[in-house]
Amino acid sequence: MGSLFQSDENKPLLERKINSNTKWNSKPFFKWGLIIFVLCLIFFVVIFVILKNVNQQVPSATTEKSQTTKHKLHISSVDTTYNDYLMQCAPRVKCDPNAKYRRINGSCNNLVKPTLGASKTPFLRMLKANYADGYYELRNQTNGSALPSARVVDINVFLTREKYHVDENNVLLLPFSQLLAHDLSGLTNDVPENEFNVVTDCCTDKNARKTFSQCQLVVENPPDDPVYSKHNIFCMGLVRSLTSRNYSCPLYPTTFMNDNTHFIDASNVYGSTDTDARRLRLMEGGRLNFSIGDNGQMFCPYQQKKKYEPVELQHTSFQYDSGDPTNGNQNLGIGVMQTAFLRFHNYIAFKLMALNPYWSDETLYQESRRIVIATIQRIVYNDLLPIIIGEDYQQIYGINKENIYDPTVNPSMALELSSAAIRVLHAIIPVQFNFMNNEYEITSSENITDWMLRPVLLPIKDNFDKLLKGFLETPGRMVQPSYNFYISNYLFSFPGKPRYTGRDLLALDIARGRDVGLQPYIKVKHLCGLPLAKSFADLEDLIHIRDINKLKELYHSVDDIDLIVGLLLEKISDGAIVGPTTQCLIADGFYRYKAGDRFFYDVQGQPGSFTPEQFKIIKKITLGHVICAISNVNHVQKDIFKLVDHNLFSTSKLKCDDEFYLSFEEWTESNDRQEL
Ligand code: HEM
Numbered sequence: 001m002g003s004l005f006q007s008d009e010n011k012p013l014l015e016r017k018i019n020s021n022t023k024w025n026s027k028p029f030f031k032w033g034l035i036i037f038v039l040c041l042i043f044f045v046v047i048f049v050i051l052k053n054v055n056q057q058v059p060s061a062t063t064e065k066s067q068t069t070k071h072k073l074h075i076s077s078v079d080t081t082y083n084d085y086l087m088q089c090a091p092r093v094k095c096d097p098n099a100k101y102r103r104i105n106g107s108c109n110n111l112v113k114p115t116l117g118a119s120k121t122p123f124l125r126m127l128k129a130n131y132a133d134g135y136y137e138l139r140n141q142t143n144g145s146a147l148p149s150a151r152v153v154d155i156n157v158f159l160t161r162e163k164y165h166v167d168e169n170n171v172l173l174l175p176f177s178q179l180l181a182h183d184l185s186g187l188t189n190d191v192p193e194n195e196f197n198v199v200t201d202c203c204t205d206k207n208a209r210k211t212f213s214q215c216q217l218v219v220e221n222p223p224d225d226p227v228y229s230k231h232n233i234f235c236m237g238l239v240r241s242l243t244s245r246n247y248s249c250p251l252y253p254t255t256f257m258n259d260n261t262h263f264i265d266a267s268n269v270y271g272s273t274d275t276d277a278r279r280l281r282l283m284e285g286g287r288l289n290f291s292i293g294d295n296g297q298m299f300c301p302y303q304q305k306k307k308y309e310p311v312e313l314q315h316t317s318f319q320y321d322s323g324d325p326t327n328g329n330q331n332l333g334i335g336v337m338q339t340a341f342l343r344f345h346n347y348i349a350f351k352l353m354a355l356n357p358y359w360s361d362e363t364l365y366q367e368s369r370r371i372v373i374a375t376i377q378r379i380v381y382n383d384l385l386p387i388i389i390g391e392d393y394q395q396i397y398g399i400n401k402e403n404i405y406d407p408t409v410n411p412s413m414a415l416e417l418s419s420a421a422i423r424v425l426h427a428i429i430p431v432q433f434n435f436m437n438n439e440y441e442i443t444s445s446e447n448i449t450d451w452m453l454r455p456v457l458l459p460i461k462d463n464f465d466k467l468l469k470g471f472l473e474t475p476g477r478m479v480q481p482s483y484n485f486y487i488s489n490y491l492f493s494f495p496g497k498p499r500y501t502g503r504d505l506l507a508l509d510i511a512r513g514r515d516v517g518l519q520p521y522i523k524v525k526h527l528c529g530l531p532l533a534k535s536f537a538d539l540e541d542l543i544h545i546r547d548i549n550k551l552k553e554l555y556h557s558v559d560d561i562d563l564i565v566g567l568l569l570e571k572i573s574d575g576a577i578v579g580p581t582t583q584c585l586i587a588d589g590f591y592r593y594k595a596g597d598r599f600f601y602d603v604q605g606q607p608g609s610f611t612p613e614q615f616k617i618i619k620k621i622t623l624g625h626v627i628c629a630i631s632n633v634n635h636v637q638k639d640i641f642k643l644v645d646h647n648l649f650s651t652s653k654l655k656c657d658d659e660f661y662l663s664f665e666e667w668t669e670s671n672d673r674q675e676l
């Protein structure tokens with residue numbers, strides 16, 4: 001031992017100096033050395049355990065590494081096939097870094113990876129795809145047996161206890177959220193056709209399931225189905241989604257492409273391809289093309305007859321055209337929103353033209369578009385998200401901060417979000433829409449499911465205004481563990497045919513999660529930093545024991561529960577309208593769509609940034625301004641998504657004429673000459 005310390009001279013200088021300054025002899029030094037050694041050992045063990053835990057929380061990507069963590073709550077997402085997509089399929093894109101306006105297809109937002117967030121690029125995955133064959137076949141339970149039928153899950157867990165709890169929010173929350181959903185996400189059905197180009201119904205066509213892989217998503221209705229069995233309807237002919245293979249881009253594991261731009265950029269108003277955008281433009285005064293309704297009001301243009309139409313669209317007399325016509329026509333609510341933002345665009349274009357008579361059609365179009373997009377982004381982050389995930393959560397997550405653009409953030413939509421978490425809001429779909437006049441009288445009501453894919457009611461008389469008024473004045477349905485009875489049974493029933501020819505939206509959502517290969521609920525919950533459930537009993541922290549017991553009867557293991565099923569059953573978090581895992585997934589997504597968007601309205605120092613004076617105006621625009629500008633509704637509430645009884649709180653109703661005047665003076669050319 002002594003000899004060890006005799007060779008002290010060979011030690012590094014610093015250490016030797018310390019030793020020389022202390023009067024340690026070899027014995028205490030040995031003692032301290034041992035202590036330091038033990039402390040180091042403990043330190044390394046702790047680090048090892050932490051790292052192991054982190055690895056378990058975020059399973060490694062198949063092809064690409066995790067993104068940097070931006071905040072302690074942020075999910076380190078995996079981006080499974082984006083690099084493969086870049087190498088094998090991405091088109092070459094040349095960007096102009098000085099371009100002032102975002103491109104229609106979303107490319108060139110990120111100047112390093114120009115296709116990030118563009119339309120027809122892969123959805124992001126937070127966790128690896130979960131398929132039986134690791135590739136495409138729908139997942140099985142952990143014991144190898146098939147998952148329970150999605151319809152059976154709905155009937156047993158949700159449908160039988162369907163009650164209608166009303167909310168303090170109004171119905172407007174629904175169509176605006178839906179408009180947003182289809183701005184961000186566009187998964188397309190892979191509709192099978194036979195050799196005569198006739199669309200095949202995967203349920204009724206006996207051979208279809210053997211012939212077409214698309215038909216694997218058929219959902220079996222149980223023999224004791226409360227609605228369908230007495231009419232001898234034993235299945236729902238759902239079809240799988242288009243994959244990258246349909247875009248001549250064979251990626252492994254199966255990759256789904258977003259048909260819309262991933263950004264919040266009103267792509268469902270303007271289109272996600274240049275061809276669509278051009279078709280939708282009037283090419284005059286910067287305005288969008290439109291049609292005229294009964295009373296001379298402006299509506300979306302009619303859709304030109306397409307050669308091929310999915311079966312659902314064939315039974316309608318006419319369809320409106322828009323940036324996402326399939327979803328834009330889906331129900332009267334989203335139809336109102338599509339119309340509202342088309343009108344708002346044309347309203348702004350008209351105002352800008354009055355201020356700048358010499359501006360070209362292109363400049364008027366792009367400037368109006370830029371203001372419309374900024375308006376939508378502002379409503380989402382200022383008014384919508386605080387209701388959905390809660391203001392505090394939004395603050396903690398860092399979503400509220402201005403000017404947070406970071407080119408390393410991937411702005412893509414995650415499948416966990418689009419095919420599960422956002423769809424939790426399907427629970428707020430009411431049964432009916434009320435038509436209301438400015439005297440607050442309900443003049444009629446229509447079942448939403450009776451008018452799916454049939455926007456024919458919209459342009460009749462003053463229906464548009466009355467629907468909008470009805471949205472503002474009718475209490476919404478609270479998020480709860482069920483969808484309403486109609487949407488759970490009569491979705492897309494054929495006009496003229498009985499309602500029971502329809503489908504079940506909740507079963508469809510469960511099936512869609514399986515189609516895109518989502519991991520089960522507990523894995524995603526754990527990814528959000530919540531405890532990993534190892535048994536059904538462990539679910540009790542967030543799910544009611546009564547529901548756990550039902551899940552036990554349906555699923556073999558806690559590890560088999562479908563994501564959306566768990567999300568819908570979770571206790572609602574304080575200050576939010578959704579549970580903690582949904583909150584976490586939504587927060588993650590909306591952090592991306594902001595921090596990953598170079599053209600986000602509050603980003604400064606970019607060619608597309610608003611001038612400080614323009615920015616001040618943008619910050620004043622609310623959904624109230626939009627409604628007042630584009631409709632005959634004459635009063636709106638300040639908290640636009642809150643239900644305010646006009647009898648009790650007449651002062652909280654603001655008069656459109658007085659309160660919601662919009663001026664775009666800051667866009668006059670003399671003020672903004674360098675930028676235009
Ligand atoms: C009356 C209102 C609504 C109806 C009838 C409705 C119905 C539907 C249907 C039928 C689908 C396609 C399901 C599939 O094949 O996978 C869908 C998809 C979707 N819905 Fe809704 N929905 C409504 C409102 C909402 C709302 C309020 C939200 C929430 C923000 C929402 C979010 C979504 C999302 C994110 C998708 C997936 C979009 C995609 O990736 O293509 N929906 N909805």
Ligand SMILES: [Ca+2]
Pocket residue numbers: 183184260261262263264265266267268
């Ligand atoms: Ca978009």
